[in-house]
Amino acid sequence: MALAEMHTSDVTIEDHAHPLIVHVVRQFLPNKGGLEDVVANLCRQLLTRGYRVRVVTCNSLFSNPELELPASETIDGIEVVRIPWSGSSRYPLAPQVFKHLADADLVHVHAVDFFFDALAWGKLLHGRPMVATTHGGFFHTPKYASIKKVWFRTLTRISASAYERLICCSQSDERLFSGIAVSRTRLIENGADVSKFANCAALEARRRIVTIGRFSVNKRLERLLDVMRVLADRHPDWHLDIIGAVSDLDQPTLEREIAERNLGRHVSLHVAIDNCAIRNTIARASLFASASDYEGFGLVAIEAMSAGLLPVLNPNEAFKALSERHPHLMLADFSEPQTAAQALEIAFERLQIDGLAVREQLTRGAAEYAWDRVAQRYIDLYEEALSSTKAKPQPLRHRGQVA
Known part of the structure; x- marks a missing residue:
């Protein structure tokens, strides 16, 4: 893919002062799940702190792949861009992700899948500093465990080297990923929307x-x-x-x-x-x-x-x-x-x-897991990652312009 193919959304000059974090995740709203909730809540917190955010995701839900979702929309103030995909829901192939990174100050990849590998191997193409959150890696089931371990120790290890930080959302993830990126792993346990169902269970004991x-x-x-x-x-x-x-x-x-x-x-x-x-x-x-x-x-x-x-x-x-x-x-x-x-x-x-x-x-x-606390830890890490690459926010480019 030629670098000149990369494009971004139209922006106004007033937006230039605020960093843009582009989140890349295989599924997002309106799909419901733990991964989707984490990305949505983090984005909402970033918006309240003056950051701009974009989510790049697949253009259909894995539970209903025949129904194509809108190519772009805004959800709760979050810019959502959806791209075509093919292959497995565990490893969806979606190369158009590269088109939506050119104006990013930082790219945040969620989970270890095609996006994690492709953006790592294509870093010379897009040139953006990156962090990733592991979300459990790809050890969700014991199926193909031996193949997964070989993949993790070889391809995942190589891909991980392209990221400024690997954010582990659990202690078990930290133990696992510190084996391939010991100096770059950070533990930030997931936040939770603790207000969503706050204190709503029955007051008396029920079976x-x-x-x-x-x-x-x-x-x-x-x-x-x-x-x-x-x-x-x-x-x-x-x-x-x-x-x-x-x-x-x-x-x-x-x-x-x-x-x-x-x-x-x-x-x-x-x-x-x-x-x-x-x-x-x-x-x-x-x-x-x-x-x-x-x-x-x-x-x-x-x-x-x-x-x-x-x-x-x-x-x-x-x-x-x-x-x-x-x-x-x-x-x-x-x-x-x-x-x-x-x-x-x-x-x-x-x-x-x-x-x-x-x-x-x-x-x-x-x-303890309230999102306002957790989001600040992410922001501190973003600043650390940008500082370690000596990267400064670049002026945003209008559609069709590239570095």
């Missing part, structure tokens, strides 16, 4: 559980349903609300799993509902549960804490790290239905005995 997240294989919802079968046999009041959006599991599959366990009266499925509806659902519950095999950080558990829900979590690396910092969280092996069911019953009893004190611990712990 009602919420789980939130996209319908993905690694969430192991079938294990959570097995646990619900045990709980429902023990007490008829137990109920589970499954909230999320279709991913590599579709709605008919989940409905079939529920029916096969005869859980129609005990499980409700809420597909792609808005935050107001989620809040209303949480208001009827006391507990949060996740049987997930893998989480990049465990953002949804933080949001559950902010609501006053007591989380019972499968001990993956991210959830174990969270429980070390917040010992009031509970871990249980969801591959053992009886064990996990017992943990949920104990959690319910804790709330019956000392619910207000537990709620205070949960909401206070969640406040």
Whole structure:
């Protein structure tokens, strides 16, 4: 791709004083998920601090690739540019990303995928200083684990050398990526929108559980349903609300799993509902549960804490790290239905005995992840990265102009 092909949005001269951070991420709003929430919340915080932001992303949702989204729009003040893609949703090929970087003061790549590699190998083409946030790398499932490890130690190691900083959003990520970029890794745990569902869980203890997240294989919802079968046999009041959006599991599959366990009266499925509806659902519950095999950080558990829900979590690396910092969280092996069911019953009893004190611990712990605090850490790192490259903000160029 010739450098002269690069172009940017039209700008006004008044905008020149404010740095432009271009975020590159494979999925963004209106898609819902942890990665999308992190990028959107960070962008909103940057806007309030005088930064300009642009998000470059794929032009369709992976859950519905046939429906093409607008090529550009503004969402909550965020400039969103969408580009064509092909290939796998895990490694979407989207070379037009290079067209939207020419006026960037800094490029922030989210996750380790095509964009991470392509912008690293094409750095001589675009010439922009870059940082990346790992978001768990690509170890979301154990599938192809051996190939992934070889890829990580070779291609990912080489690509990582093009980034001024690698931002690790969990302690497990930091341990992993420090092995290939020890001097450039920084730990910035993800922020959470702790106001979104703030303190909205039921005030009295209820045998009602919420789980939130996209319908993905690694969430192991079938294990959570097995646990619900045990709980429902023990007490008829137990109920589970499954909230999320279709991913590599579709709605008919989940409905079939529920029916096969005869859980129609005990499980409700809420597909792609808005935050107001989620809040209303949480208001009827006391507990949060996740049987997930893998989480990049465990953002949804933080949001559950902010609501006053007591989380019972499968001990993956991210959830174990969270429980070390917040010992009031509970871990249980969801591959053992009886064990996990017992943990949920104990959690319910804790709330019956000392619910207000537990709620205070949960909401206070969640406040540590408020986005205003986390965003400042990102801004400090942006300034550090720009300073280390001796890069100064360049005058913005109008469409068709290049350096």
